Amino acid sequence: MPITPADVLRALELVKLPASGQALPASGRLTEIRIDGTKVMFAIAIDPTEARAMEGVRAAAESAVRGLPGITSVLVGLTADRPSGAAGREAPGPRAQAAAQRAPGLPGVRHVIAVASGKGGVGKSTTACNLAIALAQQGLRIGLLDADIFGPSMPKLFGLSGKPEIVEGRIMKPLEAYGVKVMSIGFLVDEETPMIWRGPMVMSALTQLLREVRWGELDVMVVDMPPGTGDAQLTMAQHTPLAGAVIVSTPQDLALIDARRGVAMFQKVNVPVIGIVENMSTFSCPNCGHVTHLFGHGGARREAERLGVPFLGELPLSLDVRERSDAGTPVVATAPAGSEAGFYRDLAARVSAALSGGDRRAPPRIVID
Numbered sequence: 001m002p003i004t005p006a007d008v009l010r011a012l013e014l015v016k017l018p019a020s021g022q023a024l025p026a027s028g029r030l031t032e033i034r035i036d037g038t039k040v041m042f043a044i045a046i047d048p049t050e051a052r053a054m055e056g057v058r059a060a061a062e063s064a065v066r067g068l069p070g071i072t073s074v075l076v077g078l079t080a081d082r083p084s085g086a087a088g089r090e091a092p093g094p095r096a097q098a099a100a101q102r103a104p105g106l107p108g109v110r111h112v113i114a115v116a117s118g119k120g121g122v123g124k125s126t127t128a129c130n131l132a133i134a135l136a137q138q139g140l141r142i143g144l145l146d147a148d149i150f151g152p153s154m155p156k157l158f159g160l161s162g163k164p165e166i167v168e169g170r171i172m173k174p175l176e177a178y179g180v181k182v183m184s185i186g187f188l189v190d191e192e193t194p195m196i197w198r199g200p201m202v203m204s205a206l207t208q209l210l211r212e213v214r215w216g217e218l219d220v221m222v223v224d225m226p227p228g229t230g231d232a233q234l235t236m237a238q239h240t241p242l243a244g245a246v247i248v249s250t251p252q253d254l255a256l257i258d259a260r261r262g263v264a265m266f267q268k269v270n271v272p273v274i275g276i277v278e279n280m281s282t283f284s285c286p287n288c289g290h291v292t293h294l295f296g297h298g299g300a301r302r303e304a305e306r307l308g309v310p311f312l313g314e315l316p317l318s319l320d321v322r323e324r325s326d327a328g329t330p331v332v333a334t335a336p337a338g339s340e341a342g343f344y345r346d347l348a349a350r351v352s353a354a355l356s357g358g359d360r361r362a363p364p365r366i367v368i369d
């Protein structure tokens, strides 16, 4: 018989909260329990200040559910993203609010940057992939976290498949291609399985991909954010220790309005905007070389000027970019002599210059005692 949420709740009766001794299901801290065949996922809502104390509860919940017959994988996250009806109905105190404002840094990782877009399909993931490789080509140690959990594209873009190796406990080893360490939810779930995420789950999945992976020492971690500027993206931007964000847009007016929202979102959570990239800006005919401005052109440059953020360059529509992206052979690595590869190298140079220009949001030092 398939496992139901009621079975999961029964198993969780044995897990008690350390302070009150209350059973976890009665505490009101559980988010919706999702069961997908033999996989179970849920999160436990916490106040950010309780993270360390509640780790034991998370681990106990996971092993209690793993003991249910027929269950092959259990993902339990701690989330400080208070869902309505879950933990902490009281207003958070000033200390909790301050802690929530500042995500803890990642030990060993110097800078974390986001590649984001106000809307889908503008080439954000393509940009993140080629930017990460171009940064690695500069001799930097680079990781790429595919946080676009609604539509993970890094396995395809990097031509990677297979499951990450578990190195100890829950800690996974990232896969590697073109000199970049890559982690994606796409490695963990079947491509055909539609994932339906609720707000708190998004954060717990991201937390796992960010913090339960043996990234090792990295100069830069590039995070491919989910497209858009909704609550999930805002929470992610807030809970990831970001040193800066690159916004990708196409030149159409609608995309630019969304890009403006993207800039505003990062500014709201005090993440510096490294700049805006215009993607698919013009079309150059591969036969005659004639350049067509399909969607108008230069809009992102003007928008960047208007918003007072740097403009990082423009990349035309290119058959080579599309074909190589689809084939898992990114253009910057496999066609380094082309103008597209040159564009990504320039972008990488501007990003590293922005990062070395000042540790404006250097991650706080973590002391583990």
Ligand SMILES: Nc1ncnc2c1ncn2[C@@H]1O[C@H](COP(=O)(O)OP(=O)(O)OP(=O)(O)O)[C@@H](O)[C@H]1O
Pocket (backbone or CB within 6 Å): 117, 119, 120, 121, 122, 123, 124, 125, 126, 127, 148, 151, 153, 226, 227, 279, 280, 315, 316, 317, 318, 319, 321, 322, 323, 325, 326
């Ligand atoms: N400069 C370009 N020229 C031609 N095709 C491009 C270019 N940039 C991206 N593409 C193609 O556009 C499509 C969308 O790109 P991509 O997946 O990177 O967008 P995205 O913004 O990350 O989308 P989503 O957010 O929906 O995942 C892909 O097929 C990609 O190969």
